[in-house]
Amino acid sequence: MITLNTNYTLSWDWDQSHAESHAVTFTTQYIGKFKLNSKKMNPKWYTVCEETSHRSCDLTALDLLYLGIFMLRVRANANGSHSKWVLLEFCPDKDAAVGPPAKVNLTPAGSDLDVFITDPLTSANTPMTEILSKMYYHILYWERSADSKALRPQMLSSSANLVTLPSLKSWTWYCVSVQSRYDFYNKSSSFTAPQCMQTEGRITSVSLLCSSSIWYYLQYLCDSPGSDIPRLLTPGSESDLLFENVIICAEPAVLEIHNLPPEALASPPSGLDSSGRHSRQDSSSSGDSGVYSAGGSSNLRQPSSSQPSTGAEGFCKGPFYLEQVKMQEMTPGPKTQPLIADEGIVDMCV
Template identity: 55%
Template sequence: MSAAFYVWFLFWCFQTNTAGAQLPPPHNLKINSMNTNYTLIWEWDLGSADNGTVSFTTQYVAKYKLRNLKKSLSWYTGCETTSHRSCDLTKLKLYYLGIFRFRVQASVNGRVSDWATMDFCPDKDAALGPPSKVALSPEGRNLDILISDPMTSTNSSMKEHHEDLYFQVLYWERSADAQAARQTLTSKTNVVTLSHLKAWTCYCVSVQSRYDFYNKSSSFTPPLCIQTEGSIPWWEVFGYFLLSLVIWFLVMLLFIYGFLACFKELKATFYPSVQLPALFQYLCDSSGSDIPRLLTESDSELLCDKVTVCPAPPVLEIHNPPPEFLPEPTGLETDSSGKHSRSSSGSGDSGVYSTGGSSNLRQQHSGQDSQGPLDSQQVKMHDMALGLKTHLLIADEGIVDMCV
């Protein structure tokens, strides 16, 4: 009897030491979810770590696989040896209508705790989020509310999982009274129109998502406020009309002014006021082109006068006669035989006679027909010089001395 008691005592001490060596498992498991975003969180007593570093492992499996005991069960790891007391399950992309079992285990210095488990069904347990966006648009005295569906983690509409999802709209007139009467309405469409509101009054709107199958409802969106519109007064319409007319008139005036300025510049460039001379205008093509053309033979006859080219008159050179034919350097005197003789002028002339001298010479020549051979030769020379002198006087309009 004492031996049996001794064995039982040893076994009890062994069980006590073994139980004290085990770590306590995590507790108070829950999932924070919103649409298809899931995060598993838990609690654990830090005093059980015994100055060691604690880590946690999270695994999951579809619950229907637990019913088949004949097959070996394989768990999938969601988070392994993490020091955080949470595990993000969104990346697992769990089937929304499925049921899953999660389990968490603590580990400190090689010692492990038991598994703490919980079941989770996204369709039933996941919270429903509010609309992703709400916009207001006044239409006169009416107010249009544009609602965007709640979005999943893959940016798709939650109506893919909840076909009967609808919205509850809460609206009220903004005033100093915080307890102003609030009205609600429901709609399955994404556009809601609030009608019969007060004109030029500010209204606030807040929207909530709802799903009645599991009695899901989201939080309300932050209030949005906007002022309604109303009929525009006639004087405001008339003022807008006058303003539009003035703007239109100014625009047309600027357009016409710019057009005239451009037209004036183009005209001055291509059609200048200074015209070409008639001769150069004729050189241009008869079709109106400004490109000059060459003159033909008929054109040159029409433009140019007839010109008669005469040869240059020969220059008559009169040389001094030989010495034997020169008269004596004396004036014309009556000698003893009754004949006149030529006297020298005494001025050293070389035989050049002026117009007066030529006339005197002619008178002497007409009065003395009975001169000798020398006098006749001198008269011929004077006549020739007189004709040449007259021709040169006409040509040059001056007096030209000649040598005889």
């Protein structure tokens, strides 16, 4: 019998020399053993495979009672004749092999590993634990290493479907293999293929404190625009606000004031109209003549407020221009009166 959980296949051998060159077929039948022992009824055999050329017969579809005991028989048919029946007693609970877990999954649980075990399945895809309530698992696990001689497997037994492997190393690879077991008839399955998973580490409070301190320090640097500490410019920061507009002005012209020679003052300049604010007086009564500003003012006339000045041009000709004039007036030297283009010249006789 070839069995696994509730899958059953009866197989047999046949020596072809017994049938010479004739084609051979086989017939398979079964019956409950208790019926053979009954004296009140004639036993009736049930045919499963009839005159088949295969040397096996699948009994899975019969859904045999797992705790029952059955009698199976097979005979050969060739050229209208048949052989004797060959009998076999079969009890699934005793004879059927148990299979390994249907699935094994690993999940890190901090420095430990959680092992999720799916029960072996019947031919109807139901858990075998519904039939074998005493079934449990051997869980074999070991630290993965390139040196096979250094492996030290550990064993853990449990009937639960979720098992946590304790006392593992952090950030270490472990491999796990699981076996199904049923002790009543000393049944054990093969081990599942090894599955490996790396454990994780536990984050200590010191690590959290250091991480938090670094984060808050970086946030302080980014959120302190008035601080002298070098700042980190984040993608969302308005870096344009860190710089003011820079206006480059041309060098202001310096007003130069020169003393006029006496011959230039002999005759007044022409071209002044009658509406000017200056008057001409007779200078024949005196040989001395000088140039004095009208109205007794010795200061330069301020730029008219009615003249428009906007933007960088007004900014450049404003305070800096006046400062240049004032500095010129404070220059030591002979006292002279400034000559202003838009005012007249008055000759005074002394």
